[in-house]
Amino acid sequence: MSMNLIAELTAIVGDKGILTGEDVSQRQDGWIGAPACSAQAIVRPADTAELSAVMKLCYEQDQTIVVHGGLTGLVNGARTTSNDIVISLERMRNIVEIDAQNRTMTVQSGVNLQTVQEKAEDEGLYYPVDLGARGTATIGGTIATNAGGNRVLRYGMTRDSILGLEAVLADGTIISSMSKVLKNNTGYNLPHLFIGAEGTLGIVTQAVLRLRAKPLGGATALVAVEDFESLSKLLNLAESGLGGGLSSFEVMWHSFYDLVTGTERHRAPIPAQSAYYVIIETQGNSNEQEQERLEMLLGDALEQELISDAVLTQSDSEREKIWAIRDDVEALFELAPIHGFDVSLPISAMESYVEKLQAGLDARWPDNRLIVFGHLGDGNLHVIVTQVPASDKKGVEELVYGGLNGLGGSISAEHGIGLDKKPYLQNSRSPAEIALMKQIKQTMDPKGLLNPGKVLS
Amino acid sequence: MSMNLIAELTAIVGDKGILTGEDVSQRQDGWIGAPACSAQAIVRPADTAELSAVMKLCYEQDQTIVVHGGLTGLVNGARTTSNDIVISLERMRNIVEIDAQNRTMTVQSGVNLQTVQEKAEDEGLYYPVDLGARGTATIGGTIATNAGGNRVLRYGMTRDSILGLEAVLADGTIISSMSKVLKNNTGYNLPHLFIGAEGTLGIVTQAVLRLRAKPLGGATALVAVEDFESLSKLLNLAESGLGGGLSSFEVMWHSFYDLVTGTERHRAPIPAQSAYYVIIETQGNSNEQEQERLEMLLGDALEQELISDAVLTQSDSEREKIWAIRDDVEALFELAPIHGFDVSLPISAMESYVEKLQAGLDARWPDNRLIVFGHLGDGNLHVIVTQVPASDKKGVEELVYGGLNGLGGSISAEHGIGLDKKPYLQNSRSPAEIALMKQIKQTMDPKGLLNPGKVLS
Numbered sequence: 069m070s071m072n073l074i075a076e077l078t079a080i081v082g083d084k085g086i087l088t089g090e091d092v093s094q095r096q097d098g099w100i101g102a103p104a105c106s107a108q109a110i111v112r113p114a115d116t117a118e119l120s121a122v123m124k125l126c127y128e129q130d131q132t133i134v135v136h137g138g139l140t141g142l143v144n145g146a147r148t149t150s151n152d153i154v155i156s157l158e159r160m161r162n163i164v165e166i167d168a169q170n171r172t173m174t175v176q177s178g179v180n181l182q183t184v185q186e187k188a189e190d191e192g193l194y195y196p197v198d199l200g201a202r203g204t205a206t207i208g209g210t211i212a213t214n215a216g217g218n219r220v221l222r223y224g225m226t227r228d229s230i231l232g233l234e235a236v237l238a239d240g241t242i243i244s245s246m247s248k249v250l251k252n253n254t255g256y257n258l259p260h261l262f263i264g265a266e267g268t269l270g271i272v273t274q275a276v277l278r279l280r281a282k283p284l285g286g287a288t289a290l291v292a293v294e295d296f297e298s299l300s301k302l303l304n305l306a307e308s309g310l311g312g313g314l315s316s317f318e319v320m321w322h323s324f325y326d327l328v329t330g331t332e333r334h335r336a337p338i339p340a341q342s343a344y345y346v347i348i349e350t351q352g353n354s355n356e357q358e359q360e361r362l363e364m365l366l367g368d369a370l371e372q373e374l375i376s377d378a379v380l381t382q383s384d385s386e387r388e389k390i391w392a393i394r395d396d397v398e399a400l401f402e403l404a405p406i407h408g409f410d411v412s413l414p415i416s417a418m419e420s421y422v423e424k425l426q427a428g429l430d431a432r433w434p435d436n437r438l439i440v441f442g443h444l445g446d447g448n449l450h451v452i453v454t455q456v457p458a459s460d461k462k463g464v465e466e467l468v469y470g471g472l473n474g475l476g477g478s479i480s481a482e483h484g485i486g487l488d489k490k491p492y493l494q495n496s497r498s499p500a501e502i503a504l505m506k507q508i509k510q511t512m513d514p515k516g517l518l519n520p521g522k523v524l525s
Numbered sequence: 526m527s528m529n530l531i532a533e534l535t536a537i538v539g540d541k542g543i544l545t546g547e548d549v550s551q552r553q554d555g556w557i558g559a560p561a562c563s564a565q566a567i568v569r570p571a572d573t574a575e576l577s578a579v580m581k582l583c584y585e586q587d588q589t590i591v592v593h594g595g596l597t598g599l600v601n602g603a604r605t606t607s608n609d610i611v612i613s614l615e616r617m618r619n620i621v622e623i624d625a626q627n628r629t630m631t632v633q634s635g636v637n638l639q640t641v642q643e644k645a646e647d648e649g650l651y652y653p654v655d656l657g658a659r660g661t662a663t664i665g666g667t668i669a670t671n672a673g674g675n676r677v678l679r680y681g682m683t684r685d686s687i688l689g690l691e692a693v694l695a696d697g698t699i700i701s702s703m704s705k706v707l708k709n710n711t712g713y714n715l716p717h718l719f720i721g722a723e724g725t726l727g728i729v730t731q732a733v734l735r736l737r738a739k740p741l742g743g744a745t746a747l748v749a750v751e752d753f754e755s756l757s758k759l760l761n762l763a764e765s766g767l768g769g770g771l772s773s774f775e776v777m778w779h780s781f782y783d784l785v786t787g788t789e790r791h792r793a794p795i796p797a798q799s800a801y802y803v804i805i806e807t808q809g810n811s812n813e814q815e816q817e818r819l820e821m822l823l824g825d826a827l828e829q830e831l832i833s834d835a836v837l838t839q840s841d842s843e844r845e846k847i848w849a850i851r852d853d854v855e856a857l858f859e860l861a862p863i864h865g866f867d868v869s870l871p872i873s874a875m876e877s878y879v880e881k882l883q884a885g886l887d888a889r890w891p892d893n894r895l896i897v898f899g900h901l902g903d904g905n906l907h908v909i910v911t912q913v914p915a916s917d918k919k920g921v922e923e924l925v926y927g928g929l930n931g932l933g934g935s936i937s938a939e940h941g942i943g944l945d946k947k948p949y950l951q952n953s954r955s956p957a958e959i960a961l962m963k964q965i966k967q968t969m970d971p972k973g974l975l976n977p978g979k980v981l982s
Contacts, residue, residue: 169757170871170904214710222769225708228685232933243957249869249904251682251938253671253721254946254953255980256962260717264710281764300626307738311809312679312769352768353818361810412706414627447627447706476689481708489711496711500700504969505713511968512961523712 073129077111077153080121085112085159092154097147098139107134107148112159115176116234116242116273122155123271124240132520135267137209138180140201142410143486145213145266145522152520155271157208164274166191171279172231172248177208177272184277193279196223200395211272214264216482221445222315222351223280225482226263232276233259237269238513248276261508266484267519269512283351286315287358288387289366292342292377296419299344302374303415303445306348309365313358316349317445318394321422324441324452328399337379337390346444347394400439405458409451409468413477415444421471422449428467429453433460448481469495485523493523530586534568534610537578542569542616549611554604555596564591564605569616573691573699573730579612580728581697589977592724594666595637597658599867600943602670602723602979609977612728614665621731623648628736629688629705634665634729641734650736653680657852668729671721673939678902679772679808680737682939683720689733690716694726695970705733718965723941724976726969740808743772744815745844746823749799749834753876756801759831760872760902763805766822770807770815774902775851777802778879781898781909785856794836794847803901804851857896862915866908866925870934872901878928879906885924886910890917905938926952942980950980 078086087110095105113119126133134148136156148154157178164174168191175184181195182202188195197210199217209215211233215226223229232247235258245258262270293299299319306314320328325345329336338345348365352358362380369375381387400406413421422440429436433456442449453464469479469492479496480489493502506524509516535543544567552562570576583590591605593613605611614635621631625648632641638652639659645652654667656674666672668690672683680686689704692715702715719727750756756776763771777785782802786793795802805822809815819837826832838844857863870878879897886893890913899906910921926936926949936953937946950959963981966973 167871167873169873171761172871214714216708216710220708224681224685227714228681237961241957241961243961244955245958246933247935248871248933249935249938251673251677251869251900251903251905252935252953253673253937253939253941254935254950255942255959256722256726256965257671257684257717257720258958258961260714263714265713269713281761283768284765304628304738308741309810311740311815312771313809314769352770353766357818358768361814412708414624414629414705416624416626443708446708448708476703476705478704478706478709478711480710481706482710484710485712493711496709498701500698501702501715502712504694504698504700504715507968508713508965511964 073131074109076125077109077122080125081111081113081118085114085118086110087112096139098141098144105148105154106150107152107154108150110136110154110156112156114159116236119155119271119273120236120240120242123236123238126153126517127239127515130515130517132517134519135212135271137177137206137212138201138204140205141209141213141486142483143480143488145484145486145519147487157206160273163187167248168193170248173277173279174246174274175207175277176274177206177211179207181205181207181210188279189282192282194282195229195277195279197226197229207275208272211263211275212265212267213484216446216448218318218443219315220443221317227260229278230259230263230275231278233262233272234274235262235270235272238515238517243270246274246276250278264484266486266523268509268523269518284353285355285358286349286351287355287362287380288347288349288390289362289378289380290337290390291346291348291366291369291375292338293344293346293374294342294376296344298374299346299444300415302346302369305369305374306365309368310350310361313350313352313361314348315351316347318347319442319444320345320394321440323437323439325393327439328393328396331399333396334393338377342376347390394441400452403437403454405454407453407456407461407464410481410483411449411451411468411472411477411479412447412481413449413472413475415447417475417477418449421475425451425467425471428471429456432463446481465492487522490523490525530588531566533582534566534579537582538568538570538575542571542575543567544569553596555598555601562605562611563607564609564611565607567593567611567613569613571616573693576612576728576730577693577697577699580693580695583610583974584696584972587972587974589974591976592669592728594634594663594669595658595661597662598666598670598943599940600937600945602941602943602976604944614663617730620644624705625650627705630734630736631703631731632664632734633731634663634668636664638662638664638667645736646739649739651739652686652734652736654683654686657854664732665729668720668732669722669724670941673903673905675775675900676772677900678774684717686735687716687720687732688735690719690729691731692719692727692729695972695974700727703731703733707735721941723943723980725966725980726975741810742812742815743806743808744812744819744837745804745806745847746819746835746837747794747847748803748805748823748826748832749795750801750803750831751799751833755831756803756901757872759803759826762826762831763822766825767807767818770809770818771805772808773804773806775804776899776901777851778897780894780896782850784896785850785853788856790853791850795834799833804847851898857909860894860911864910864913864918864921867938867940868906868908868925868929868934868936869904869938870906870929870932872904874932874934875906878932882908882924882928885928886913889920903938922949944979947980947982
């Protein structure tokens with residue numbers, strides 16, 4: 069990159085809009101442990117018009133671009149090289165409009181998830197996408213990665229909460245699809261093309277978010293289950309029995325529950341002697357009604373011998389204690405080095421998948437420890453392998469991803485492809501699909517300037 | 526088209542797989558009143574492999590193709606010329622698999638919607654997409670048009686019930702994206718590209734449908750509302766107060782209610798003297814519980830003076846009588862010629878939109894009659910204009926679509942674009958969006974062979 073380009077970029081965004089030198093290298097390319105940012109400059113446009121002008125200039129000069137949001141991704145999707153410039157949306161974080169009557173919020177991409185959640189709550193409304201990194205992850209990042217989280221079962225992925233968006237293409241063209249309506253059958257759905265594309269087809273600058281009615285109450289239980297078949301039946305019972313109220317069905321394999329409740333941070337609400345533990349949560353119009361519905365469900369489940377034990381929480385603090393077990397990633401980090409995965413597969417295949425994976429690991433690393441938990445209702449498992457050397461990463465990956473072949477599952481349920489999962493893309497997508505993806509990439513980014521090397525080769 | 530092509534097509538699909546001459550012209554190009562099919566031949570492949578071979582042949586010979594499903598579309602999206610051949614999926618109607626544990630159903634595109642609903646019910650499950658033409662509309666057609674219907678508020682459009690699909694591209698390439706999982710963040714989402722594209726990017730041959738838990742009970746009420754602001758508040762109250770249970774919030778303007786209840790087919794459950802009438806329906810785990818929840822909601826609404834009258838149905842037959850009012854399209858057909866529209870717009874803009882439309886109609890056609898009803902919870906209005914000559918179609922369209930400008934609404938909520946709405950596409954989509962759509966079309970169908978002239982020019 070020429071000094072000339074830096075000068076021209078500065079002419080567009082002003083001194084405040086550009087960082088170079090140490091201001092760049094002091095930043096990272098991702099989450100904890102990521103390397104320093106290698107880009108030549110970080111450009112921070114103030115609005116869509118500036119971003120468009122920046123993109124147009126970069127297009128003319130064949131300049132590659134990596135977008136940085138909150139950098140909480142887990143697949144090295146924001147890594148830079150010294151050829152790249154970074155575009156950061158950190159100055160584009162306006163809440164443009166909250167329309168309570170139509171239940172929409174229009175925001176710039178740089179606003180973080182937690183701010184959106186809080187602004188919605190202030191209006192008595194609810195933005196249902198939620199994940200641990202909520203205070204740092206940006207809306208743009210959640211759109212680029214189609215973020216999932218804890219309530220997908222009821223409200224869907226980020227994709228399902230986006231009514232419209234604005235994106236800037238590689239050549240600077242602004243695509244405004246800022247629909248505020250739920251139903252809009254007028255040709256190709258362009259927002260869905262950008263959602264989950266990890267910044268390789270365009271840069272999302274604004275979005276119209278779909279807000280929901282704020283749940284007025286809820287209820288939470290932790291139950292113990294002795295075999296996988298009962299687990300699967302329990303999910304069906306909960307889906308029917310709680311009507312539309314079921315918002316979480318989080319399963320911890322005993323390997324996970326034993327580990328976390330074995331630390332000093334927690335007391336086991338149910339003794340650690342069962343095969344599976346499930347957090348069941350329902351949201352509705354009052355605590356009393358939801359408590360009653362959940363109690364009735366637990367009664368049915370006990371009668372049908374699907375569960376062996378249950379705790380129905382009676383207070384917010386009891387509820388928080390149960391979720392703290394599920395959310396205790398610290399207990400996992402203490403086992404470092406760990407190999408962590410995020411896969412999805414049909415529920416019917418899960419039990420044998422985990423058994424085969426355990427057998428495969430045992431054959432090669434007799435001391436391994438396999439820890440499994442996840443959003444069972446979504447078919448999403450988080451798989452942690454520890455007591456295997458970090459250098460054996462590839463061997464573990466081949467077992468975890470290879471085991472999915474033929475099951476109709478996915479090597480990435482929530483996290484995306486980035487750089488990390490690119491070598492395994494063909495485990496989830498056929499050659500014809502990958503060829504079509506490349507055609508679309510070629511059409512929309514003919515010079516290959518956007519997030520180069522990510523997702524596709 | 527050469528006789529040679531017919532012979533070559535016959536070699537692929539067999540005598541049973543091809544219709545010509547009167548067998549073609551006796552068929553129609555659409556719903557009631559559509560013209561006779563003008564195509565040279567109707568090709569009826571038995572499976573995806575045959576369809577792929579047909580497409581490859583047509584691609585080599587620059588042969589244009591129009592797909593026919595159940596032909597219940599409302600925008601002339603299946604019209605043929607004498608240059609085209611029709612591909613009908615009528616021989617591809619296998620239910621490939623019902624996987625009750627994972628709650629998926631895999632079907633060929635030619636199966637009709639009602640069959641899918643019934644097969645799901647047989648397994649104690651539920652396919653939520655529902656519309657009047659269920660007995661004729663095919664799954665492929667509902668996917669190509671992203672069909673909506675009566676339960677979008679709770680379950681979303683067809684798009685939200687498709688986990689995976691298989692499509693054949695213009696050149697015969699088979700794209701298999703038959704994912705069975707809810708979460709699959711592995712590159713670009715190809716199914717969403719085909720859903721709602723009205724057969725212009727590829728032909729959908731199979732789909733993995735997402736089934737839901739079957740609701741075990743429900744409750745239905747008809748209420749009267751005196752002003753629009755109360756209507757909007759009532760929707761918010763119902764969303765919160767019924768938890769996730771609210772499945773329908775159907776509003777009839779008095780113009781519609783008066784008309785339909787004025788026929789001999791119905792008795793008005795509530796006297797016809799209010800401004801708006803709403804069907805509120807909730808689905809949950811038992812009739813008793815839902816009845817109780819809805820009763821509580823109606824009590825709150827009465828107390829807050831949002832409703833002036835209410836009937837809570839006590840039996841299936843009472844429920845059916847109320848829905849029969851909403852579904853009585855016959856009463857509309859009796860007013861022929863009618864001009865019918867399907868638009869969406871933010872709820873906050875609806876009242877003034879309808880008022881301005883009425884004023885615009887009055888200024889030009891003093892005798893006009895404007896009848897409005899729709900899925901208010903989805904922002905979707907059905908607008909019927911009668912007592913205006915059929916020859917004034919364009920003038921009415923300009924008022925109905927022109928009034929949407931600047932509101933963030935859509936000229937087609939559910940029905941699609943086809944031929945009928947193509948002249949108004951720019952009322953809902955920007956020049957940059959249309960240009961990008963054309964680029965995608967050019968990439969995926971470079972010879973312009975698929976459903977030529979529909980959606981885009």
